Amino acid sequence: MVVEEYNEIARHYRIKETVGSGGFAKVKRAVHLPTGETVAIKIMDKVALGADLPRVKTEIEAMKNLHHHHICRLYQVVETSRKIFMVLEYCSGGELFDYIVQRDRLSEIESRAFFRQIVSAVTYMHYLGYAHRDLKPENLLIDDEQNLKLIDFGLCAKPKGGMSDQLYTCCGSPAYAAPELIAGKSYMGNEADLWSMGVLLYALLNGFLPFDDDNIGMLYRKIKSGKYDTPDWLSSESLILLKQLLQVDPKRRITVDELLNHVWITKEMGVPVEWNSKYQTSVLDDDVVTEMSVHRKVSRETMKAELEKWNYDYLTAAYFLLLKKKTSGRPVRLQMTL
Numbered sequence: 001m002v003v004e005e006y007n008e009i010a011r012h013y014r015i016k017e018t019v020g021s022g023g024f025a026k027v028k029r030a031v032h033l034p035t036g037e038t039v040a041i042k043i044m045d046k047v048a049l050g051a052d053l054p055r056v057k058t059e060i061e062a063m064k065n066l067h068h069h070h071i072c073r074l075y076q077v078v079e080t081s082r083k084i085f086m087v088l089e090y091c092s093g094g095e096l097f098d099y100i101v102q103r104d105r106l107s108e109i110e111s112r113a114f115f116r117q118i119v120s121a122v123t124y125m126h127y128l129g130y131a132h133r134d135l136k137p138e139n140l141l142i143d144d145e146q147n148l149k150l151i152d153f154g155l156c157a158k159p160k161g162g163m164s165d166q167l168y169t170c171c172g173s174p175a176y177a178a179p180e181l182i183a184g185k186s187y188m189g190n191e192a193d194l195w196s197m198g199v200l201l202y203a204l205l206n207g208f209l210p211f212d213d214d215n216i217g218m219l220y221r222k223i224k225s226g227k228y229d230t231p232d233w234l235s236s237e238s239l240i241l242l243k244q245l246l247q248v249d250p251k252r253r254i255t256v257d258e259l260l261n262h263v264w265i266t267k268e269m270g271v272p273v274e275w276n277s278k279y280q281t282s283v284l285d286d287d288v289v290t291e292m293s294v295h296r297k298v299s300r301e302t303m304k305a306e307l308e309k310w311n312y313d314y315l316t317a318a319y320f321l322l323l324k325k326k327t328s329g330r331p332v333r334l335q336m337t338l
């Protein structure tokens with residue numbers, strides 16, 4: 001058997017247990033040896049990927065442009081003759097899906113806290129011209145500070161002509177798919193995302209789905225009807241917001257701009273959702289540059305020039321992980337050779 005060259009993954013990471021898998025990928029927890037930080041590594045076999053290979057390229061290109069505190073961060077990409085490795089931000093709390101199931105349903109207050117984070121991530125994506133197109137609780141992970149991190153950008157679309165471009169490919173998970181999407185009509189990615197957010201909010205507040213059926217035909221009929229149960233624990237404000245999100249006619253559906261300071265969204269919070277990224281990627285952090293240049297025995301200018309290529313190689317990973325250590329108040333130190 002062909003022995004894979006001793007690649008960047010084996011050189012810089014100690015791979016641990018599997019933390020999840022989806023379709024064509026296996027995700028393992030790992031330790032980044034130079035910093036000691038924990039990461040998640042999404043491992044894909046190029047042959048097994050087959051026709052899905054473009055989805056991986058789509059996800060990698062999208063994640064290189066999406067820098068937001070509620071979007072799972074990409075640190076490094078390693079491609080060998082047979083595999084693609086994506087080194088990602090680690091979320092110790094697992095999927096929002098399991099979090100809801102374990103609690104039956106969430107209170108309105110907890111649902112609001114989580115939903116505001118989802119609105120923040122999706123608004124940021126839409127402003128950058130991306131639509132996610134597969135929003136669901138399985139694709140929202142919880143980190144060690146109860147923050148949600150959006151994952152799985154394999155289906156996200158960045159239409160050439162910006163958000164006004166119609167999308168055609170039917171995708172995502174049926175139960176979260178907008179009526180216009182399953183009708184096979186042309187649809188707007190951002191409008192379809194708003195519908196999926198309505199399904200998500202319903203799942204948070206109720207612990208089950210608004211439209212569900214084992215028979216796909218029945219499921220589609222329920223989605224197109226736009227009719228769903230309204231359990232008596234739902235507040236009138238929750239019902240109003242759900243009605244505005246789960247509008248069958250996409251032109252009557254609420255927009256992200258109206259969502260940011262919606263009365264339900266701001267209730268007891270007082271402030272609208274802040275959708276701008278907290279990350280300052282354009283300016284390199286001086287302490288991190290210093291530590292890396294000293295460690296590599298190169299000048300700061302040389303190290304800055306290298307880092308500003310954003311190659312998503314071992315330097316990009318070391319930079320982001322050292323920065324994460326700094327923002328978490330841990331020493332900005334590299335432990336071993338880069």
Ligand SMILES: [NH3+]CCCOc1cc(-c2cn[nH]c2)ccc1C(=O)Nc1ccccc1
Nearest residue numbers: 020021022025027040089090091138151152
């Ligand atoms: N439903 C999620 C299963 C686990 O998947 C992930 C976990 C992490 C993760 C776990 N801890 N920290 C980050 C990061 C990324 C993924 C992911 O992208 N999964 C995936 C998406 C589409 C197709 C196949 C796999």
